[in-house]
Amino acid sequence: MANEHSSHYVAHQFDDLEQQKEAGTLGMWTFLATEILFFGGMFMAYFVYRFSYPDAFAAASHYMDILLGGINTGVLLVSSLTMALAVHAAQEGKRKQIILFLIITMVFGVTFLVIKGFEYHHKYVEHLVPGWNFEYKGPNAGKAEIYFILYFVMTGFHALHLIIGIGVLSVIAMMTARGNFTKEYYSPVEVSGLYWHFIDIVWIFLYPLLYLIHVHK
Amino acid sequence: MNGHVVSRKVYYFIFAALMVLLILTISMAYFDLGPFNVIIALVIAIIKATLVILYFMHVRYGSRVTWVFVSAGFFWLIIMFTLTMSDFVTRFSF
Amino acid sequence: MEASESTDHVNYLNNGYGVKSWLLTTDHKRIAILYLISITIFFMIGGFFALVIRLTLLSPEGTLVSADTYNKMFTMHGITMIFFFLIPSIPAVFGNFLVPMMIGARDLAFPKINLLSWYVYIVGGMFTLTAMVMGGVDTGWTFYTPFSSGYSHTNVVPTVIGVFILGFSSILTGLNFIVTIHKMRAPGLTWFRLPLFIWAHYATSVIQILGTPVIAITLALVGFERIAGVGIFDPNIGGDPILFQHLFWFYSHPAVYIMVLPAMGVVSEVVTCFSRRKLFGYRQMAFASMAIAVFGFLVWGHHMFVSGQSVYAGMAFSALSFLVAIPSAVKVFNWTATLYKGTIRFQTPVLYAFGFIGLFTIGGLTGIVLATLPVDVHVHDTYFVIAHFHYIMVGGAVMGYMAALHFWWPKMTGKLYSEGWSKLAALILFVGFNLTFFPQFILGYLGMPRRYHIYPPEFQVLNVLSTAGASILGLGYIIPFFYLMWSLRKGKTAGDNPWNAKGLEWLTSSPPPTFNFEKTPIVNEEAYAYTDGVFEEDVAGG
Ligand code: HEM
Numbered sequence: 001m002a003n004e005h006s007s008h009y010v011a012h013q014f015d016d017l018e019q020q021k022e023a024g025t026l027g028m029w030t031f032l033a034t035e036i037l038f039f040g041g042m043f044m045a046y047f048v049y050r051f052s053y054p055d056a057f058a059a060a061s062h063y064m065d066i067l068l069g070g071i072n073t074g075v076l077l078v079s080s081l082t083m084a085l086a087v088h089a090a091q092e093g094k095r096k097q098i099i100l101f102l103i104i105t106m107v108f109g110v111t112f113l114v115i116k117g118f119e120y121h122h123k124y125v126e127h128l129v130p131g132w133n134f135e136y137k138g139p140n141a142g143k144a145e146i147y148f149i150l151y152f153v154m155t156g157f158h159a160l161h162l163i164i165g166i167g168v169l170s171v172i173a174m175m176t177a178r179g180n181f182t183k184e185y186y187s188p189v190e191v192s193g194l195y196w197h198f199i200d201i202v203w204i205f206l207y208p209l210l211y212l213i214h215v216h217k
Numbered sequence: 218m219n220g221h222v223v224s225r226k227v228y229y230f231i232f233a234a235l236m237v238l239l240i241l242t243i244s245m246a247y248f249d250l251g252p253f254n255v256i257i258a259l260v261i262a263i264i265k266a267t268l269v270i271l272y273f274m275h276v277r278y279g280s281r282v283t284w285v286f287v288s289a290g291f292f293w294l295i296i297m298f299t300l301t302m303s304d305f306v307t308r309f310s311f
Numbered sequence: 312m313e314a315s316e317s318t319d320h321v322n323y324l325n326n327g328y329g330v331k332s333w334l335l336t337t338d339h340k341r342i343a344i345l346y347l348i349s350i351t352i353f354f355m356i357g358g359f360f361a362l363v364i365r366l367t368l369l370s371p372e373g374t375l376v377s378a379d380t381y382n383k384m385f386t387m388h389g390i391t392m393i394f395f396f397l398i399p400s401i402p403a404v405f406g407n408f409l410v411p412m413m414i415g416a417r418d419l420a421f422p423k424i425n426l427l428s429w430y431v432y433i434v435g436g437m438f439t440l441t442a443m444v445m446g447g448v449d450t451g452w453t454f455y456t457p458f459s460s461g462y463s464h465t466n467v468v469p470t471v472i473g474v475f476i477l478g479f480s481s482i483l484t485g486l487n488f489i490v491t492i493h494k495m496r497a498p499g500l501t502w503f504r505l506p507l508f509i510w511a512h513y514a515t516s517v518i519q520i521l522g523t524p525v526i527a528i529t530l531a532l533v534g535f536e537r538i539a540g541v542g543i544f545d546p547n548i549g550g551d552p553i554l555f556q557h558l559f560w561f562y563s564h565p566a567v568y569i570m571v572l573p574a575m576g577v578v579s580e581v582v583t584c585f586s587r588r589k590l591f592g593y594r595q596m597a598f599a600s601m602a603i604a605v606f607g608f609l610v611w612g613h614h615m616f617v618s619g620q621s622v623y624a625g626m627a628f629s630a631l632s633f634l635v636a637i638p639s640a641v642k643v644f645n646w647t648a649t650l651y652k653g654t655i656r657f658q659t660p661v662l663y664a665f666g667f668i669g670l671f672t673i674g675g676l677t678g679i680v681l682a683t684l685p686v687d688v689h690v691h692d693t694y695f696v697i698a699h700f701h702y703i704m705v706g707g708a709v710m711g712y713m714a715a716l717h718f719w720w721p722k723m724t725g726k727l728y729s730e731g732w733s734k735l736a737a738l739i740l741f742v743g744f745n746l747t748f749f750p751q752f753i754l755g756y757l758g759m760p761r762r763y764h765i766y767p768p769e770f771q772v773l774n775v776l777s778t779a780g781a782s783i784l785g786l787g788y789i790i791p792f793f794y795l796m797w798s799l800r801k802g803k804t805a806g807d808n809p810w811n812a813k814g815l816e817w818l819t820s821s822p823p824p825t826f827n828f829e830k831t832p833i834v835n836e837e838a839y840a841y842t843d844g845v846f847e848e849d850v851a852g853g
């Protein structure tokens with residue numbers, strides 16, 4: 001079996017497609033473990049400061065738009081569904097469906113970013129952007145500033161990942177159109193799907209932690 | 218010989234569950250439950266994340282190595298959180 | 312037999328010439344050479360800073376450089392040596408070269424990502440070098456806030472960008488190793504037949520992928536704080552600098568194991584080969600590597616005993632630190648047991664391995680002293696600490712690196728180096744090292760603090776001794792450079808297996824062909840299947 005390259009999809013270092021596919025999946029999971037710890041550093045900071053300054057965080061979180069944040073959560077969940085359907089289509093070798101679902105997924109990704117953009121704009125108008133125009137009226141201005149720093153850093157890195165994800169998906173869509181994938185070999189579709197779902201998971205935590213701290217008054 | 222093919226119905230079902238949990242987490246936030254607000258929010262988030270990981274990301278049907286790596290990521294996160302918080306929760310001033 | 316084997320077969324070195332064939336290569340062996348050259352350059356830069364440090368400390372008044380320059384010197388020394396030399400050293404050079412060969416694979420799982428990791432390393436290096444040329448940094452390699460974020464007037468931003476970028480090179484290497492070791496082992500090569508070098512690199516990779524992202528985000532936050540003025544660690548608005556230290560050491564304590572675990576892997580290979588013994592307690596050794604990777608993440612607070620961290624956390628971290636000593640001790644015991652009553656052939660690689668075992672033991676034992684909370688209050692931030700980590704990092708990791716360099720040089724280049732010169736250099740290094748750093752234990756215990764360019768005159772004698780030792784040490788590094796270069800042109804042909812070592816990498820020709828093995832090897836024996844005391848036909852060093 002070794003050295004017998006079953007098709008031109010197999011890179012020289014692998015014995016067969018099976019091995020190549022498993023390597024790709026494991027590689028992505030390893031990378032996602034890295035990503036967990038990357039965002040983990042920010043969540044760590046969040047927990048330390050929320051523990052230390054609960055009141056300031058509660059007060060500052062009132063400036064969040066729960067509705068827009070909620071809609072955005074829904075948007076990402078839908079995009080995760082369509083991503084899963086894209087992989088499903090790939091498993092069945094339905095090329096047109098893959099492309100369709102990938103495009104829908106990207107459209108939802110862009111929608112998220114647009115809504116996020118509106119939210120950022122509101123913060124700018126309300127003078128809540130640390131390091132730029134931060135003027136906070138309530139008590140504990142400094143601690144509230146920490147809240148907003150965390151808000152911008154965490155959602156910012158999340159948005160950055162989303163932008164990268166959209167880029168990756170458009171490449172995959174192009175590769176699909178060129179006929180690079182078959183029923184037997186669609187590993188890149190699946191692997192980029194893992195990345196996309198991960199971005200969704202980060203937001204699943206960000207939404208309650210940043211927006212829903214103190215909704216009841 | 219390719220990854221387990223899951224019926225589309227499963228995806229729709231999981232998606233519905235995720236949306237229900239989203240609505241649940243928002244509505245729970247409107248009740249004042251003291252410290253339980255955070256706990257409930259986190260538990261719901263963890264359930265949602267688990268659903269995504271197990272079904273959308275196919276870990277439920279994945280190999281043991283995948284399980285190990287997913288858990289390792291979260292396990293290390295827990296190490297970081299517990300040991301760091303062990304400092305912040307024991308800083309009493311006398 | 313070996314005489315017929317010359318280097319004119321097609322191999323990874325003569326298969327394509329010219330800059331492009333190197334800069335665009337995806338061959339793990341060529342990438343290893345690219346790394347070897349780059350880290351050697353950074354080692355020389357770091358060595359230059361060390362030279363300035365030691366020369367300044369010749370006199371108690373610190374006449375050579377000003378206080379500010381001195382701060383920059385030890386900062387840039389630490390940053391170059393740790394991030395740009397020691398962390399990539401064994402994994403990126405020897406791991407890259409050997410991991411696929413030891414497991415019978417044609418290449419790493421992701422050859423392009425491997426090349427990418429080298430470019431990422433170079434880009435990170437460029438940022439940091441630019442920062443140094445523009446006037447340097449003075450925060451210490453630890454970048455402690457709020458000094459680094461709010462007060463230092465030096466080039467912190469390009470430096471942290473450089474280290475941030477560099478981190479991804481380390482992550483990509485680790486990722487590649489993990490996938491390769493999981494998925495690409497030759498038929499019959501089960502987990503418990505793997506050479507311990509592979510186990511060590513697996514454990515190292517786990518630390519790299521789980522630790523490195525944390526320092527990346529932490530330094531990014533420091534960068535934001537400086538660029539945008541968003542003070543997440545700024546005490547003025549309620550930020551907590553101790554949080555920075557937690558995040559920093561969450562990576563940086565495990566990072567010392569990134570440096571030392573691969574060296575331990577090297578020592579296991581070398582010790583067995585030169586004593587012709589099976590390794591004593593193979594499984595324990597494999598588990599100890601993994602245990603170190605996990606326990607290494609539980610002890611970081613021992614760097615923060617006097618930082619303002621809660622005493623209760625300090626006590627927990629102190630106790631946990633003792634725990635991590637256990638697997639390290641297991642390793643030292645097992646190497647010793649392997650050597651015990653062995654017929655040892657004293658050639659250069661094993662001399663370095665001995666150096667590792669002895670010096671790492673001293674470094675480790677003083678580590679326990681430091682991890683004892685009340686003792687550390689006395690010796691924290693003194694030269695005792697400096698001596699401790701140099702025993703680990705230079706006495707341990709760099710010795711392991713030298714052992715690897717001498718053990719696999721014939722495989723990598725197809726040439727033998729001079730036996731006499733290499734033994735002399737090993738001796739000089741050992742003497743020079745101890746003369747440099749042993750006095751620093753005493754200095755530290757007597758109370759000389761680190762990171763000052765002046766000191767009370769009664770410390771001068773020991774400091775002069777240390778600088779004298781450093782000169783000898785420096786010589787010990789320069790000699791190998793020359794005889795290794797010389798061996799490339801004039802060295803005797805090495806043959807495929809000059810040490811009669813076991814292990815798949817020795818089945819290939821020297822230098823190995825581009826895809827390593829013509830036919831995927833099939834493994835049906837344990838690692839280190841040496842016959843006690845039998846050297847077979849001696850070839851090298853005869
Ligand atoms: C080759 C001969 C070497 C000499 C003579 C030397 C000398 C020194 C001295 C004197 C200091 C103390 C500076 C101070 O705090 O005032 C120091 C610090 C340090 N050295 Fe070395 N060193 C050498 C090699 C290395 C190597 C190979 C490494 C790395 C792996 C290394 C890593 C460090 C680190 C991390 C520090 C701490 C920097 C700080 O205080 O922030 N050194 N070295």
Ligand SMILES: [Cu+2]
Pocket residue numbers: 563564567610611613614
């Ligand atoms: Cu440590």
